[in-house]
Amino acid sequence: SSFLIQVVTIFPEYLAPLRQSLLGKAAERGLVDIAVHDLRAWTDDVHRTVDDAPYGGGPGMVMRPEPWARALEEVRPPGTRLVVPTPAGRPFTQAMAAEWAAEPGLVFACGRYEGIDQRVADWAAEAGPVSEVSIGDYVLAGGESAVLVMVEAVTRLLPGVVGNRESVEFDSHADGLLEGPSYTRPASWRGHDVPPVLLSGDHAAIARWRREQSLRRTAARRPDLLLRLPEGALTEAERQL
Ligand SMILES: COC(=O)COc1cccc(COC(=O)c2cn[nH]c2)c1
Numbered sequence: 666s667s668f669l670i671q672v673v674t675i676f677p678e679y680l681a682p683l684r685q686s687l688l689g690k691a692a693e694r695g696l697v698d699i700a701v702h703d704l705r706a707w708t709d710d711v712h713r714t715v716d717d718a719p720y721g722g723g724p725g726m727v728m729r730p731e732p733w734a735r736a737l738e739e740v741r742p743p744g745t746r747l748v749v750p751t752p753a754g755r756p757f758t759q760a761m762a763a764e765w766a767a768e769p770g771l772v773f774a775c776g777r778y779e780g781i782d783q784r785v786a787d788w789a790a791e792a793g794p795v796s797e798v799s800i801g802d803y804v805l806a807g808g809e810s811a812v813l814v815m816v817e818a819v820t821r822l823l824p825g826v827v828g829n830r831e832s833v834e835f836d837s838h839a840d841g842l843l844e845g846p847s848y849t850r851p852a853s854w855r856g857h858d859v860p861p862v863l864l865s866g867d868h869a870a871i872a873r874w875r876r877e878q879s880l881r882r883t884a885a886r887r888p889d890l891l892l893r894l895p896e897g898a899l900t901e902a903e904r905q906l
Pocket residue numbers: 749750751752775776777778779780781782783786797798799800801802803804805806807808809811
């Protein structure tokens with residue numbers, strides 16, 4: 666059965682890329698279904714108003730709760746996870762992507778302005794899991810770009826979507842470390858040579874070298890990931906690197 670992705674947004678055309686490339690093929694093969702809904706379809710005033718001034722004052726506007734509740738009541742199958750991209754969310758991780766890929770589908774709510782009335786997430790939690798997640802420490806104008814990112818991260822983990830299953834298993838972050846450098850032909854290129862071990866055919870040495878490259882890169886670029894590794898993840902020798 667296909668993984669059902671639904672997105673509610675005031676900019677439905679922004680989600681058009683979801684039908685291209687990887688996602689397009691997966692959609693054609695019935696592995697994933699994508700439906701994009703315009704939040705304004707659930708407004709009831711002539712101006713199709715989706716926002717209003719914030720209680721307590723302050724700059725900008727807040728998205729009104731009622732249109733969101735009507736939209737979600739109609740499109741969200743009971744128990745389906747509601748994902749709300751927000752700068753104030755828990756960090757989105759590969760682990761989350763893997764967990765979500767094992768569920769029947771997802772509904773994404775794209776916030777704009779200063780955000781969605783908080784009671785929508787609180788109310789939605791009564792009908793299933795709600796995940797307020799951040800894709801990074803920066804502020805976007807709305808959730809749509811974050812949805813493109815998360816949909817790509819999740820759908821590539823769906824069985825059958827990425828031809829070479831191995832490439833998914835060996836993703837960066839799959840073992841909690843960053844992937845090391847990759848090379849292809851030519852062996853010598855503009856004065857830069859491929860590390861000789863990779864041409865040696867010694868697969869044990871190659872695996873050792875790759876692991877060491879991963880560790881060194883992770884220590885240099887993302888020391889925070891090293892702190893998060895489970896107990897036995899690193900040998901004593903690796904800890905010394
Ligand atoms: C309850 O949640 C909300 O109200 C969400 O509201 C908003 C408001 C403005 C922008 C966004 C989009 O998310 C990000 O900017 C974001 C996500 N990750 N890193 C940056 C969402």
